[in-house]
Amino acid sequence: MLKPTFTCPDLNSFCLLDALGLVVTGQLIRRDRAILECRVAEDDPWCRGCGGQGVPRGTVIRKLAHLPLGWRPTALWVRVRRYRCADCARVWRQDTSQAAAPRAKLSRHAVLWALKSVVIDRMSIARVAAALAASWHTVNDAVLTAGRQLLIEDPTRFDGVKVIGVDEHCWRHTGKGSHYVTVVIDLTPVRAGIGPARLLDMVPGRSKAVFKTWLDAQTQGFREGIEVVAMDGFSGFKTATSEELPEAVAVMDPFHVVALAGDALDQARQRVQRETTGHRGRSGDPLYGARRTLRTGADLLTDPQDRKLTAVFAADEHVEVEASWRIYQKIVAAYRCPSKPMGKQILTEVIRSLRRGIPVKLVELKKLGRTLNRRAADILAYFDRPGTSNGPTEAINGRLEHLRGTALGFRNLTNYITRALLDTGGFRPLLHPHLR
Incomplete structure (x- = not known):
């Protein structure tokens, strides 16, 4: 084992004061804090006006x-000399x-430590x-100011962005005014497999x-560099993408497609429940269970779950629920298919089957079919660009x-917005020269 080489104790270096242009002259250790004089x-005794000695x-x-x-908590009490010019009376x-x-009220090291x-x-x-040992407002103002200067206003923050995700986010649940913002996420690191997604920006409101x-x-x-935009089923994001990024490919992520199919299944189950029993689902009802x-x-599915579904579908009045369930399962199977071309073919057939010939009674599947056919190109684009989804955006x-x-x-x-960009902006602060 190598023997370490020690030097004489240096309180200035230990407390990082030499980088601040200060020299320790005394210390006072209290129970609640340490004070360094x-x-x-x-x-610098020279006058900044006439150059005379102060x-x-x-x-x-x-x-x-x-x-x-x-x-x-450590405080610095810096004794600062005052000078008066004998020639021009400047102080x-x-x-x-x-x-x-x-x-x-915070030293520069304290600001960076807080950030x-x-x-x-x-x-x-x-x-x-x-x-x-400072006030909340003092620290908050210092962190936000330093964060904007060192991280958010970095001119290279938007460089290399090729894949973005867009979604809405509720930033508060009480009070008046708009509660929603639009978040824009950089999915390029996820698509390339080199890192996590990061928040690019957050804009008040949610609309096209x-x-x-x-x-x-x-x-x-920046706009010319965007190749893919991942989004949910909101048509406003799709229209804005088509108008501002005509060369980019819109991808409707699997999570929202499966969610649409799942909602259709739930609505069919609830409708049949009311029609067959005359009330909403209760404990003991087969569909509710x-x-x-x-x-x-x-x-x-486990064996007990499989037997439960077999018993539910055995009833003739539940045939509409079974039809909705089979469509839901085909959509899930398409996304889980290990072969992307085969998965695309399965989902294409599902979308085509919902285009026409659906019984009038299956209002939920007819509505789902209209949505899937209207966004078919965006839905199927996922299989040509695997790994592009709004999943990291939801994260x-x-x-x-x-x-x-x-x-x-x-x-x-x-x-x-500033705190969100600092928290999820993916600035890799450990590599930032000011935060090492």
């Missing part, structure tokens, strides 16, 4: 919250901009503020106009829900 390393006129103390050492102080921004804690460690602002306006605001090079089994893939929505839970909700949409 400092002075500015480089003296005369010392006392000192003032600038108090800064520093990054916690051993999770003990000035020593420059402490290397240690902190003008009028800031790393929020972005990498996913800590709440309240927990970071407690570790710094919102997505179209966002696309129009991007550079021509099989509601979850009906949504289970046929290849995943981002889940992480945003976790963010809102950690923060106990948001009231300011601007702050929420």
